[in-house]
Amino acid sequence: MKYAIRAARVFDGAREIGSPLVVIEDGRIAALQDTADLPVVDLGDVTLLPGLVDSHVHLGFDPFGVAVEQLPNDAEDVMLARMRANAAEALRAGITTVRDLGDRSYLSLQVRDAGPEVLVSGPPVTTTGGHCWFLGGEADGLDGIRKAVTERVERGVDVVKIMATGGSITPGSSPFDQQYTTEELRAAVEIAHAAGIPVTVHAHGASGIKAAVEAGVDSIEHAFFLAPGGLAVDWDTVDLMVRKGIYVSTTTARMPTAEPAFPVSTQLRRNFGRMRELGVRLVCSSDAGVGQFKRFGSLPHGIIEFGELLGFGNDEALASATSVAATMCGLGERKGRIAPGYDADLLAVAGNPLADLKALLDVRAVFRAGERR
Numbered sequence: 001m002k003y004a005i006r007a008a009r010v011f012d013g014a015r016e017i018g019s020p021l022v023v024i025e026d027g028r029i030a031a032l033q034d035t036a037d038l039p040v041v042d043l044g045d046v047t048l049l050p051g052l053v054d055s056h057v058h059l060g061f062d063p064f065g066v067a068v069e070q071l072p073n074d075a076e077d078v079m080l081a082r083m084r085a086n087a088a089e090a091l092r093a094g095i096t097t098v099r100d101l102g103d104r105s106y107l108s109l110q111v112r113d114a115g116p117e118v119l120v121s122g123p124p125v126t127t128t129g130g131h132c133w134f135l136g137g138e139a140d141g142l143d144g145i146r147k148a149v150t151e152r153v154e155r156g157v158d159v160v161k162i163m164a165t166g167g168s169i170t171p172g173s174s175p176f177d178q179q180y181t182t183e184e185l186r187a188a189v190e191i192a193h194a195a196g197i198p199v200t201v202h203a204h205g206a207s208g209i210k211a212a213v214e215a216g217v218d219s220i221e222h223a224f225f226l227a228p229g230g231l232a233v234d235w236d237t238v239d240l241m242v243r244k245g246i247y248v249s250t251t252t253a254r255m256p257t258a259e260p261a262f263p264v265s266t267q268l269r270r271n272f273g274r275m276r277e278l279g280v281r282l283v284c285s286s287d288a289g290v291g292q293f294k295r296f297g298s299l300p301h302g303i304i305e306f307g308e309l310l311g312f313g314n315d316e317a318l319a320s321a322t323s324v325a326a327t328m329c330g331l332g333e334r335k336g337r338i339a340p341g342y343d344a345d346l347l348a349v350a351g352n353p354l355a356d357l358k359a360l361l362d363v364r365a366v367f368r369a370g371e372r373r
């Protein structure tokens with residue numbers, strides 16, 4: 001079916017482009033034009049945006065549960081039902097693409113059609129007993145990591161996720177500690193890139209971030225530069241990140257709470273603001289599932305925070321979770337923009353988020369592959 005959408009304003013993923021009719025055909029955007037002899041869905045005083053892209057979620061996690069207990073023990077049908085419910089929650093918030101960066105048994109491959117388009121990493125590659133070992137992705141040494149990445153490529157993943165440092169939700173694991181050497185990470189990158197798949201790493205501490213940047217990964221999740229007692233950014237590593245065009249997925253989005261996101265959140269915001277000034281490509285993402293404030297509709301709150309606290313212009317904040325996020329995920333030709341040829345994944349919000357990002361919270365319509373959901 002061919003039809004057109006009319007909105008008072010259109011943000012194309014980078015800038016506001018007035019109010020063209022957006023012509024939809026076969027799940028894609030066919031054209032932007034002033035008039036059309038077609039059925040028109042008039043959405044009124046809304047802004048039409050590309051559907052949001054949350055590049056870091058865990059569909060299998062229960063925000064109110066304990067991952068280390070639930071993930072290894074829950075029956076497969078329980079897991080799949082939770083994944084579908086979480087995906088539906090994301091879609092309601094206008095998130096039309098999610099990238100799952102850690103499941104069990106590659107279950108995300110079974111929920112690709114759960115609402116948003118789901119990109120899959122499968123179980124994150126981690127050391128024996130390392131961060132999120134309970135997801136089943138343990139691999140050690142050069143041979144181990146090569147085998148693990150090859151397995152993921154054969155399974156048909158969209159991205160390879162590696163735990164470059166420990167993490168805080170895994171007992172016995174420390175976020176400061178590096179888990180893999182530069183050489184091991186480089187071996188993973190070579191195999192993944194040969195298959196056309198990006199590599200992203202979980203990294204909190206400076207040495208793990210440095211190893212990943214040296215290895216040439218595509219993006220760093222978190223990149224907080226956590227150190228005992230606070231944050232200690234290695235600006236030389238940040239400089240290398242800029243030169244190599246490596247993205248940082250901040251995982252800062254969360255539901256509003258009086259509690260700071262981290263014990264050092266003011267410093268964290270200042271650091272991310274400085275990284276942005278230096279030219280690091282920051283993507284707003286959520287890490288949805290890993291705690292009670294990490295709900296599956298968290299992303300819009302993170303975009304608001306990018307504008308209010310990180311010094312982003314409102315257009316730039318919106319781009320960080322649409323066009324920039326899509327490009328980081330390898331979907332830059334298909335998602336994150338309102339332009340001919342792109343998937344008709346669209347979000348309409350009341351008012352104008354370019355004037356006030358809080359408008360993102362008033363969702364009026366969500367379209368996925370041209371269908372109103």
Ligand SMILES: [Zn+2]
Pocket residue numbers: 056057058101102287290
């Ligand atoms: Zn995560």
